[in-house]
Amino acid sequence: MGKKAADRHPILWLGAIVLLFLTLFPFAWVVRTSVTPHDQIFSAPGALWPAEATWTNYGRVLGLITGADAVKLGGSGQKIEFVRALCNSIIVCTVITAVQTLACAMAAYAFARLRFWGRNGLFLIYLSALMVPGIVMIIPNFILVKEAGLLNTFLGIMAPTLLMTPFAVFFLRQFFLSINKELEEAAFLDGAGKVRTFVQLILPISQTALATLALSTFIAGWNDYLWPLLVGKDPDVRLLNVAMGIFRSQTPQGVPDWGGLMAGTLISIVPLIILFALFGKKIVNSISFSGFR
Amino acid sequence: MSGAAATRRRRNVKELFVGLGFLLPSLFGFLLFFAYPTVRGLFISFTDWDLLTPAKFIGIDNYTALFADSAYWNSLWVTVQYVFWNIPAQTVLALAIAMMMNKLTKTGFLKGAFLIPWLIPNVIVAMLWLWLLDPSVGYLDEVVKAMGLPPLGFLANADTAMPLVAWINIWKWMGYNALILYAGLQGIPKEINEAAVIDGANGWKEFTKITLPMLRPVLAFILVTTIIGSFQIYDTVAIATRGGPVDATWVMNFYLFKYAFQEYHMGYATAGSMVLFALLFVVGLVQMRMMRAGEAD
Numbered sequence: 001m002g003k004k005a006a007d008r009h010p011i012l013w014l015g016a017i018v019l020l021f022l023t024l025f026p027f028a029w030v031v032r033t034s035v036t037p038h039d040q041i042f043s044a045p046g047a048l049w050p051a052e053a054t055w056t057n058y059g060r061v062l063g064l065i066t067g068a069d070a071v072k073l074g075g076s077g078q079k080i081e082f083v084r085a086l087c088n089s090i091i092v093c094t095v096i097t098a099v100q101t102l103a104c105a106m107a108a109y110a111f112a113r114l115r116f117w118g119r120n121g122l123f124l125i126y127l128s129a130l131m132v133p134g135i136v137m138i139i140p141n142f143i144l145v146k147e148a149g150l151l152n153t154f155l156g157i158m159a160p161t162l163l164m165t166p167f168a169v170f171f172l173r174q175f176f177l178s179i180n181k182e183l184e185e186a187a188f189l190d191g192a193g194k195v196r197t198f199v200q201l202i203l204p205i206s207q208t209a210l211a212t213l214a215l216s217t218f219i220a221g222w223n224d225y226l227w228p229l230l231v232g233k234d235p236d237v238r239l240l241n242v243a244m245g246i247f248r249s250q251t252p253q254g255v256p257d258w259g260g261l262m263a264g265t266l267i268s269i270v271p272l273i274i275l276f277a278l279f280g281k282k283i284v285n286s287i288s289f290s291g292f293r
Numbered sequence: 294m295s296g297a298a299a300t301r302r303r304r305n306v307k308e309l310f311v312g313l314g315f316l317l318p319s320l321f322g323f324l325l326f327f328a329y330p331t332v333r334g335l336f337i338s339f340t341d342w343d344l345l346t347p348a349k350f351i352g353i354d355n356y357t358a359l360f361a362d363s364a365y366w367n368s369l370w371v372t373v374q375y376v377f378w379n380i381p382a383q384t385v386l387a388l389a390i391a392m393m394m395n396k397l398t399k400t401g402f403l404k405g406a407f408l409i410p411w412l413i414p415n416v417i418v419a420m421l422w423l424w425l426l427d428p429s430v431g432y433l434d435e436v437v438k439a440m441g442l443p444p445l446g447f448l449a450n451a452d453t454a455m456p457l458v459a460w461i462n463i464w465k466w467m468g469y470n471a472l473i474l475y476a477g478l479q480g481i482p483k484e485i486n487e488a489a490v491i492d493g494a495n496g497w498k499e500f501t502k503i504t505l506p507m508l509r510p511v512l513a514f515i516l517v518t519t520i521i522g523s524f525q526i527y528d529t530v531a532i533a534t535r536g537g538p539v540d541a542t543w544v545m546n547f548y549l550f551k552y553a554f555q556e557y558h559m560g561y562a563t564a565g566s567m568v569l570f571a572l573l574f575v576v577g578l579v580q581m582r583m584m585r586a587g588e589a590d
Binding site: 026240258 | 410
């Protein structure tokens with residue numbers, strides 16, 4: 001002790017600085033590009049900051065500049081309903097998070113605390129779904145959603161993960177198992193039934209675990225691309241990732257609208273950075289947990 | 294005696310109903326969107342079905358056609374290449390970052406900074422690197438030019454496209470896996486490391502003789518999940534290379550996706566997904582076996 005950490009681990013520090021630079025530099029470059037006028041992106045590709053920074057890329061992405069003006073500024077002239085997609089993503093991810101967390105908490109409580117025939121067998125069957133690759137379920141799920149007439153609806157987009165994921169049930173079951181049983185027995189002696197115990201005792205004391213799970217559910221929803229791409233291509237229900245994919249494919253060949261794409265990228269990242277700033281510690285904890293499943 | 298038994302039975306029945314009530318929403322979701330599609334997929338894989346006309350049972354024809362298609366084998370080969378570019382580098386970098394988190398600073402700064410890429414959706418991550426790696430005006434091309442090297446082409450070059458797709462995913466995931474490994478490092482009793490230092494072990498020896506063996510279960514967990522995840526890569530390829538150049542990044546999910554959602558050969562595509570399922574099942578089993586063999590010694 002007494003020595004500074006830098007003196008003890010010079011090589012580790014050097015490595016950390018290099019890796020931190022690799023991790024963070026791309027974000028700086030996104031910011032730089034998003035405020036660079038279209039022509040300067042191509043005339044001064046190596047400049048660390050544009051000669052004249054501009055907000056027009058954001059204006060174009062947010063639909064404040066349309067048609068011919070947008071084309072002049074390097075866009076495709078097609079309407080980008082980015083705000084709409086942003087709202088759609090927020091709605092869909094919030095509903096999935098709320099419903100899935102509650103439904104999985106109920107299931108987890110049943111698996112952790114209630115005694116009934118077939119409990120452990122059913123739990124194992126739930127867990128076994130973790131082994132099935134996504135594409136195996138995506139094709140039949142697409143057919144099912146199509147048959148149900150739910151293509152291009154929010155319900156269709158949310159359906160597969162709305163009520164449960166095996167991981168959520170597993171995560172909360174582990175947590176409920178760690179709750180002191182005497183607390184519940186006391187509540188039980190006071191005449192509370194299982195339902196009341198769950199609502200008035202278990203849910204409130206599990207706030208931290210529930211919030212942690214809710215965050216990772218939200219992030220997973222925000223990350224999802226393949227399923228919303230299949231089920232929700234209509235402009236009305238497009239989620240942010242789908243809108244970005246379409247934006248990328250519409251951008252003029254040869255001279256892509258990098259300024260607009262990076263402005264869109266930054267707008268997509270901001271909600272996550274806000275979440276992270278508010279709840280970073282919980283997110284870190286949830287990841288540390290997943291190593292022990 | 295019989296009264297007590299009857300009471301118990303009544304209580305058991307009641308508990309069963311309460312339990313079912315708690316399970317109902319998740320059970321509905323599980324049966325409809327996890328169990329049913331898996332079973333149904335197996336049935337569909339034995340049919341010829343374009344979603345417009347009724348499905349026709351054709352036995353194992355889809356599977357024989359699949360095994361006869363060189364494009365299928367190529368997509369499997371491309372996917373395996375991706376796994377080999379991705380996994381070793383990602384694991385080593387994650388381990389290095391975990392050591393940094395453990396030794397350098399206990400504040401949340403390193404953890405937070407390295408985790409940011411993981412928060413960003415695959416699509417956005419791919420877009421960001423697509424721009425950095427743009428062969429004519431991307432920043433890395435400027436760096437290459439400044440060093441006086443010939444243009445590399447990056448994602449447009451069949452030789453570098455796959456390693457770069459792997460790098461994009463490494464960039465996204467290394468901090469996340471580092472955090473899991475860091476949690477594993479916290480689980481190693483301090484006394485063991487201290488004893489080793491007193492016995493004269495230097496940093497490297499301490500790392501290879503104590504840290505690595507103690508981390509084995511967590512490392513095994515990470516390898517199982519990342520390898521199985523890697524076989525299912527889609528998003529990054531869809532945005533960054535669209536399977537190209539030529540077939541250099543035409544991964545398995547791209548192949549299946551094409552047959553399912555562009556050509557509507559549902560039976561053929563599900564047959565392909567079932568083979569992938571079987572393959573990953575075997576990969577998982579082999580890894581578990583190796584993990585257990587490791588525990589024995």
